[in-house]
Amino acid sequence: MSDPKIEGLELKPGFKGMAQDTSSDQTMFKGVHWGKAMMWIFLLSDTFIFSCFLISYMKGRGSTPVEWPNPSEVFALDAFGVPVPLLLIAIMTFVLITSSGTMALAVKYGYEKNRKMCGWLVLATALGGLTFVGMQAFEWSKLIHEGVRPWENPFGAPQFGSFFFMITGFHGTHVSIGVIFLFIYAYKVFAGHYDEQKRGWFTSMKGDYVEIEILGLYWHFVDLVWVFIFAFFYLW
């Protein structure tokens, strides 16, 4: 949506446009910021990594004759003395979706060059992500206290722990990295680096609000992965 229109290179819609874009002996994705294209390629490779984790989880869970721990009991949380199934996980899901929504709005306001709104929304996204990581740390320590280890657990099949720590840990790492970058970018937005086209630390690239969209792609991807983890690991 944000890609600058290049005079004389408007792509036709559908497969004709795709043919135009890929077949003219120059660059692909004409007019797309290279950082954005590269972020998409990175996310594609990350998709494969998470797919491998989830597929190995499927294989592990499917091939064990021992009963798998019931996630809605393992992840239940006591609220006013009553165990509520998956309570924390549900809250985490809503927090992550909220932060995804604020990020989408931040991208929109970034392109409208609304510095203040964009900055506040990126900051809100960062705080949402931080809340998520905090709740995940709580969840991990709760399970570790209950005796869940990568090699054993009191609830059922011993593979449960290794898949749980591997998958949620890898996702949590992604969220943590995202939170760090969100705070940095919130600072950069507020400081006006994108309005002044200030160059970054490791690049000679001029600052532009497209960087907020690139960061947004990463953040939405983290939310996207959580959708799959929530479905396959916690609900299944």
Place this chain on the structure above:
Amino acid sequence: MSEIEKKDQASTHKIGIYLWIWGLLFVLSFFSYMVDWYQFQGLLRWSLILFFMFLKAGLIMAFFMHLFWERYALVNVLLWPMTAIACFVFLMVAEFQYTVFTRLFYFFVGG
């Protein structure tokens, strides 16, 4: 890119579309939580989980990640590799069925 003339003001979408998608994601997440709350079991549970999951994933990719508005080349580059993942899932389903069969066979029938 400086030699190519480009529009200064990029077009953006109305805020309504983002708020709509946001609300839908909340509702869908609530529904998928309800699947667990009411303890649906068996085929109904799995199909509902998958339905809400793919709907949510589709909404996030199409509108939050702007794929709906992106050029076709990018959409195709991103979505075709997913068929490889689908193949991998298919292979590993066959594999785990075989593994659990041999395990049970040797546990109970013996080698």
